[in-house]
């Protein structure tokens with residue numbers, strides 16, 4: 032057994048290994064991941080076992096270089112897994128071909144550190160492009176504007192990225208990720224470029240999506256102020272899942288001085 036075997040026990044109704052697993056949004060078993068080839072081959076993820084149930088908000092934290100973004104891109108079907116099992120939205124994605132992976136990605140909302148907006152398109156058009164990837168294009172402008180409005184950008188819908196602040200661009204990227212109502216949302220430091228109020232608005236919106244609509248959210252963050260929205264906090268260290276705790280456990284296992292007291296204030 033690996034040292035993380037307590038992190039994600041396989042759900043089992045009667046304690047036997049043959050029990051049928053409950054549906055979860057993400058199920059990872061014995062995943063290892065390497066960058067590079069030959070002499071340059073370097074392992075960056077070790078023995079990852081993790082379940083993300085539907086409707087949970089899970090925060091992933093850990094030092095720089097510990098493998099958080101890599102794990103997120105694997106779950107998002109943006110890189111190919113070769114060792115272990117990775118099931119996303121009830122589909123095993125290890126071994127799938129390129130076009131099948133694209134289909135998996137359609138059901139995932141991504142918010143990444145680099146927001147990847149199209150500079151020549153307005154905020155609204157950037158969001159509408161995501162809607163155009165789906166079969167239902169009805170009222171795409173209205174839907175884009177509504178989403179941007181929920182993120183506090185009603186007066187910026189026709190601005191291009193170069194005329195928006197870093198935080199505003201981040202919120203356009205968030206609107207684009209959310210507009211198709213994906214059942215799974217993967218976010219890498221979504222509040223990093225935001226001031227306190229906008230950051231809180233974004234996580235409150237995510238909390239609403241998870242609790243009222245059963246979406247699953249995996250969010251990488253170093254922002255202690257938003258930890259309180261998490262159902263669970265998982266910590267990566269050197270490519271391994273070190274801990275998997277609820278907020279109370281996380282707080283009691285960390286030096287209070289390293290935590291921001293504002294995180295307890297809603």
Ligand SMILES: Nc1ncnc2c1ncn2[C@@H]1O[C@H](COP(=O)(O)OP(=O)(O)OP(=O)(O)O)[C@@H](O)[C@H]1O
Pocket residue numbers: 066067075093094095096097098099100101102
């Ligand atoms: N494309 C790549 N090719 C080779 N090595 C990479 C690549 N991307 C990341 N790595 C390495 O993999 C390890 C994990 O990187 P990753 O980006 O997942 O870390 P992280 O936890 O997201 O860090 P941060 O908090 O700084 O964003 C690091 O050692 C990094 O140098």
Ligand SMILES: [Mg+2]
Pocket residue numbers: 099100101219
């Ligand atoms: Mg990263």
